[in-house]
Amino acid sequence: MRRRSASTCGDGTRVSTSWRRPGWTCGPAWSARSPADYGLGQLLVAGRVDLPLRDEVHVIAQQINPQARVVYADPDKFVLTCARALLVSGPQGVCDYVPAALNEPRALLAAAGQFLDLDRPVGVLFLNSLDGHPDDVATEVVGYLRASLAPGSMIAICHLTDLSGHGLTSLDALSERWFPGLLDVRSPEAIQALLDGTELVRPGVVPAPLWRPDPSPLPASPFMDLWCGVGRIRSPQPQPQRRQRCR
Numbered sequence: 001m002r003r004r005s006a007s008t009c010g011d012g013t014r015v016s017t018s019w020r021r022p023g024w025t026c027g028p029a030w031s032a033r034s035p036a037d038y039g040l041g042q043l044l045v046a047g048r049v050d051l052p053l054r055d056e057v058h059v060i061a062q063q064i065n066p067q068a069r070v071v072y073a074d075p076d077k078f079v080l081t082c083a084r085a086l087l088v089s090g091p092q093g094v095c096d097y098v099p100a101a102l103n104e105p106r107a108l109l110a111a112a113g114q115f116l117d118l119d120r121p122v123g124v125l126f127l128n129s130l131d132g133h134p135d136d137v138a139t140e141v142v143g144y145l146r147a148s149l150a151p152g153s154m155i156a157i158c159h160l161t162d163l164s165g166h167g168l169t170s171l172d173a174l175s176e177r178w179f180p181g182l183l184d185v186r187s188p189e190a191i192q193a194l195l196d197g198t199e200l201v202r203p204g205v206v207p208a209p210l211w212r213p214d215p216s217p218l219p220a221s222p223f224m225d226l227w228c229g230v231g232r233i234r235s236p237q238p239q240p241q242r243r244q245r246c247r
Contacts, residue, residue, distance in 0.1 A: 034123070046124055
């Protein structure tokens with residue numbers, strides 16, 4: 001079942017916030033918590049903003065660091081209008097919103113750089129935003145950010161797979177009826193390949209309920225098509241200096 005609710009944007013428009021499934025809100029929680037736990041006070045939610053979720057990225061991040069800055073990037077200006085009304089920062093932190101698409105990573109990073117200090121580590125969160133892009137675009141986007149961000153930055157990916165089939169039937173119907181081209185599911189190996197060149201944070205690329213779950217009397221179910229992984233950008237290795245021979 002979907003949750004039924006609606007919210008009001010800044011221009012008075014009523015928008016439905018119902019097309020999400022209970023239990024799938026773990027993506028923002030783990031992805032925001034991971035960089036924040038590593039001391040990152042700057043987060044970029046890249047390419048897609050869902051409105052609203054139970055655990056918003058800026059809420060989770062500012063629970064750990066009240067001064068955390070979070071930038072939401074989405075190419076849809078209507079979505080950003082709603083985000084400005086619904087995603088409100090705490091008093092010590094900052095939320096900003098930029099119109100930027102994933103298939104233009106240079107423009108995306110330049111827009112985020114208006115509000116984030118790109119000379120310091122940044123946590124970039126892909127919350128199902130890579131699902132709608134082919135391999136070449138996804139690889140280019142993640143690769144450009146990996147090469148451009150400061151050492152110590154982190155890249156978190158939340159992505160659909162087709163291993164169990166749980167939930168994909170309804171999402172396929174959603175894609176065909178309202179959102180053509182929504183899904184481009186990948187294998188866990190393909191998701192991990194997007195994080196090549198980073199230091200994979202334990203436990204690696206796993207089903208979302210198994211990624212450092214909160215304590216619970218109930219066991220976490222591995223049967224889920226939403227998989228998650230986090231990679232940390234390492235400092236470049238110094239090149240060994242050649243010894244000069246004495247003449």
